[in-house]
Amino acid sequence: MTIPIPTVKRFPSYLRILKQAKDGGKKYISATTLAEELDLNPIQVRKDISSTGIEGKPKVGFCIDELIHLIVHILGWDNTSDALIVGAGSLGSAIARYDGFEAYGLKIVALFDKDPAKIGSRIGRFEVLPIDSINAFIAEKRISIAVITVPAVSAQAVADLLVGCGIRGIWNFAPKDIKVPPSVVVQRTDLATSFAVLSVKLGRKIAEQEGAESDDELV
Amino acid sequence: MTIPIPTVKRFPSYLRILKQAKDGGKKYISATTLAEELDLNPIQVRKDISSTGIEGKPKVGFCIDELIHLIVHILGWDNTSDALIVGAGSLGSAIARYDGFEAYGLKIVALFDKDPAKIGSRIGRFEVLPIDSINAFIAEKRISIAVITVPAVSAQAVADLLVGCGIRGIWNFAPKDIKVPPSVVVQRTDLATSFAVLSVKLGRKIAEQEGAESDDELV
Numbered sequence: 001m002t003i004p005i006p007t008v009k010r011f012p013s014y015l016r017i018l019k020q021a022k023d024g025g026k027k028y029i030s031a032t033t034l035a036e037e038l039d040l041n042p043i044q045v046r047k048d049i050s051s052t053g054i055e056g057k058p059k060v061g062f063c064i065d066e067l068i069h070l071i072v073h074i075l076g077w078d079n080t081s082d083a084l085i086v087g088a089g090s091l092g093s094a095i096a097r098y099d100g101f102e103a104y105g106l107k108i109v110a111l112f113d114k115d116p117a118k119i120g121s122r123i124g125r126f127e128v129l130p131i132d133s134i135n136a137f138i139a140e141k142r143i144s145i146a147v148i149t150v151p152a153v154s155a156q157a158v159a160d161l162l163v164g165c166g167i168r169g170i171w172n173f174a175p176k177d178i179k180v181p182p183s184v185v186v187q188r189t190d191l192a193t194s195f196a197v198l199s200v201k202l203g204r205k206i207a208e209q210e211g212a213e214s215d216d217e218l219v
Numbered sequence: 220m221t222i223p224i225p226t227v228k229r230f231p232s233y234l235r236i237l238k239q240a241k242d243g244g245k246k247y248i249s250a251t252t253l254a255e256e257l258d259l260n261p262i263q264v265r266k267d268i269s270s271t272g273i274e275g276k277p278k279v280g281f282c283i284d285e286l287i288h289l290i291v292h293i294l295g296w297d298n299t300s301d302a303l304i305v306g307a308g309s310l311g312s313a314i315a316r317y318d319g320f321e322a323y324g325l326k327i328v329a330l331f332d333k334d335p336a337k338i339g340s341r342i343g344r345f346e347v348l349p350i351d352s353i354n355a356f357i358a359e360k361r362i363s364i365a366v367i368t369v370p371a372v373s374a375q376a377v378a379d380l381l382v383g384c385g386i387r388g389i390w391n392f393a394p395k396d397i398k399v400p401p402s403v404v405v406q407r408t409d410l411a412t413s414f415a416v417l418s419v420k421l422g423r424k425i426a427e428q429e430g431a432e433s434d435d436e437l438v
Contacts, residue, residue, distance in 0.1 A: 002423070003419070005416060005419070005420075008415055008416055008419045009412050009415065009416060011415060012394060012409075012411040012412050012415050013394065013395070013412075016371050016394060016395070020372070038396070039396065039398075074419065075415050075418055075419060076418045076419065076421075076422045077415075077418065081418070089319075090316075090317050090318050090319045091317055091319055093316070093317075094313040094314065094316050094317040095313065097309075097312070097313050097316065098309050098310055098312075098313040099309050100308075100309045100310055100410075101410070101414065103411075104411055104414055104415070104418075105418070106414055106418075144421070144425075145417075145421070152235050153239070168421055168424065168425065169417055169418075169420075169421035171413070171414065171417055175231060175232065175235060176232070176235070177257070177258065179258075183424060183428060184424075185417060185420040185421045185424050187413050187414070187416055187417035187420075189408070189410065189413050190231075191319075191320075191408065192231040192322075192323050193228050193231050193232075194390070194406050194408050195320065195323055195325055195390065195406070196227055196228065196230060196231050196294050196296075196323070197224060197227055197228060197406055198364075198388055198390055198404060198406035199294055199295045199296070199300070199323075199324070199325075199388075200222070200224070200227045200293065200294060200295065201224075201388075201404040201406075202295075202363070202364070202387055202388035202404045203295045204221070205387065205402065205403075205404050206363075206387065209402060
């Protein structure tokens, strides 16, 4: 059975609650409890859980250890994936220094750039490597995931290079859509767009409120 | 006229192309060119542009300077917003060190934490400030935007505190949905969920391909 992507998106939250319950000494959890903790519909939660193949015990619920194990396995977080970063600018450096990805199985193992001024310099625990050496590195270390943090203008060229080197999954932080063959998966995280949405919604909210206040004054 | 959020989401990409064209010495741009550069439907691009209120010149297109000015203004990126970060852990530190937000009008001015071991330490250009002082800080500096980078378990308490201090916009990087009053805007960026989706899609793609290869062998 193929688990729907919206379910996959909820799994990290389930995992968090399951681990909290486990740390609190619990062995079983009900779909209702999970639904309440996450403010989700219990029917949805039951469907999501049943997609893992686990069976609950009546009046007891689901075995927490078993459910954690299944979800971690479905997410592929039980196998750490080595990944590299291309682009040692401000964002690439921030991501290279961030060590939180390992908790969900993503281990950054190298940081590449094309700028001779950056190559050889240290960023966090990495020495910036020359982009010319990326093909050999990917082949030798059998890397399948890359994080792109180059400027928009270079994003497609870097994606083409990575695909040519055999990369299968790209996490694209560059502010540009990239095109890849159907055998490659791309996930986009665009901080500029997220902030644009926050910024515009906030502006509207403030305008609304100011409008409401002037209306009050007219009364 | 209220500009639809999907249009707002495309504006940062339009801006990027417009600035490139301007740097290349151009004064006018057509909707068709924009659409081609971004691989969008030209009709969509025309609708998006007309939502800014700009009028194009027949056979010449839209004045690039004017369009940049309007989009920047709509996004609110002509006014830099001061923002603070709550949570000086690994992710908060990475974001505090990242200086790319200023390009779109978000200026991080302070970094707070509740951990006495972190308070007073330096992270990038910030000294970590005690969370107890956040109310006075927000009032004095008239901050309206906060970035939350605390663990999931503390996210709601921090959001409540921020709302109580008068924060109006929250960019939530904590892996948890937070509840706020209707006068407050929340934008969520969840790196764990993004990576979960990448990870699962990649696993499926690899399984598909391996399946296809074994089928080949059977022929």
